[in-house]
Amino acid sequence: MIRVLVVDDDFMVARIHVGFVERVDGFEVVGTASTGAEAVRAVEELRPDLLLLDLYLPDRFGLDLLAELRAGPHPCDAIVITAAKESESVRSAVRLGVADYVLKPFGFPDLEERLRRYAAQRAVLERAEVVGQDDVDRVFSRVSAGGAVVLPKGLSPETARLVEGTLSGAGGTLSASEVAEGVGISRVSARRYLEHFVAVGRADVRLRYGSTGRPERLYRWTG
Template sequence: MITVLIVDDDFMVARIHRGFVERVDGFEVVGTANSGEQAVTALRELRPDLVLLDLYLPDTFGLDLIAQLRAEQPDCDILVITAAREADAVRGAVRQGVVNYLLKPFGFEDLQSRLREYARRRSSVPDRVTSQADVDRVLAPSRQTANHLPKGLSPETADLVATALRGAEHTLSAAGCAEQVGISRVSARRYLEYFCSCGQAEVALRYGTTGRPERRYHWLS
C-alpha cells in the first residue's frame, strides 16, 4: 500500500482529492495539511510515501517547501497538483525531481492515470540491485527517450514538454505548450509531433471559422 499525504490550502479541495486517491487501488491517504508548516509536521509524524503538493500555500510557495520535506524524509516522492501554469514553476518542479505535475482543475481519471504510472515506476525498482540489467530496467523509459530523440531535440526539454502535455486540462496547442515551457512554437511542435510518432500522444484538428485548422495534442495515459 502506497501512503499519501495531501497538502492543499483549501480544505474542501483537499477532501475532494482525498476521495479521488482513495478510489485508486493500492493507495491510502494517511493525512492532509493546509499549509507548509502543517505539511512538515505531518510528514514527520506520518512518513508517507507520496505527497500531493499544492504550490499556492498560505505561508510558502510549494517549490520552496520541497527541500524541507525531503530533509525530513529523503525518500519521499512529490506529485505537484496546482493551478500554476508558469513555465518557471514547471521547470522548477522538474529540476527538483517531482514525479508528475498536474494542473487544476482536473478529474478523477487524470489523477488516477498519474498515480498508476507512479505505482508502476515504483514497483519497477528491485529491492536489491544485483546487476547492471536491474538498473537498466528501472531506467528504461528515460534511456529510451534520450537514445531515440531526433537530432536537435534534448531529453531535458522533452521532459518539460511531456509534463506540460500531461498536465493539460483537455488538449494543448503548440503555441500553448511553447508558452508554458519557454521555447519557440516551432520547437514545441517538433517535440509534440515526436511524442505522437512514438504513440505517447495523439493529435486532432480543431476547425475554426477562418484560416487553417489548429493542431491540438493530447497525452495518452
C-alpha cells in the first residue's frame, strides 16, 4: 500500500481528497495536516510515501515545506494540489521533482488517473535492476497523460500492442518463447517487451525451475 498524507488548510477540501484517495486501490490515507508545522510532525511520525500537498498553507508556502522535507530524514514524494497557476510555482515544483501538479477544482477521475500513473512510476523504480542502458531506459520511462506507457528507445508501439495482446489474451502465463512465436518476433525481442511491461507494473513474472539449467521466466498480464 502507498501511504498518503493529505496537506490542506481547508478541512472540507481535505475530507474530499481523503475520500478520493481511499477509493483508489493500492493507496491508503495515514493522516491529514492543515499547516506546514503539522505536516512536518506528521511526516516524522507517520512516514508517508506520498503527500497530496496544497501550496497555500497558513504558515508557509508548500514548496518551501517540500524542500525542507526532502532534506530531512524522511523524504517523501509529492503531488501538488493547488489553485496556484503562476508559472514560477510550476517551474519550482518541477525542479523539486514533484510527481504531478493538479489545479483545483478537479474531479475524482482526474486524481485517480494521476495516482495510478504515480503508482506505475513508483513500481518502475522499485523493481528496477540496472545492468545496462536498457534497464536505465526502463527506469526513466513514463506513463503519458492518456495512460499509455512511453516505450524505451528501440521498442515500437505496434509491436508492444501485439505483445500485450498475446500476453493478455493467454489467460495465464507465457514464456518469452511462446510470446515470440505468437507475435512473430525473436525470443530476445519478446523478452525486452515483456521485461518492460514488468517494470511498469503491467505484467508479473515468476520463475519455473526444471531439473537442469536456468529457471524459465513466465509472464502474466496484469493490466
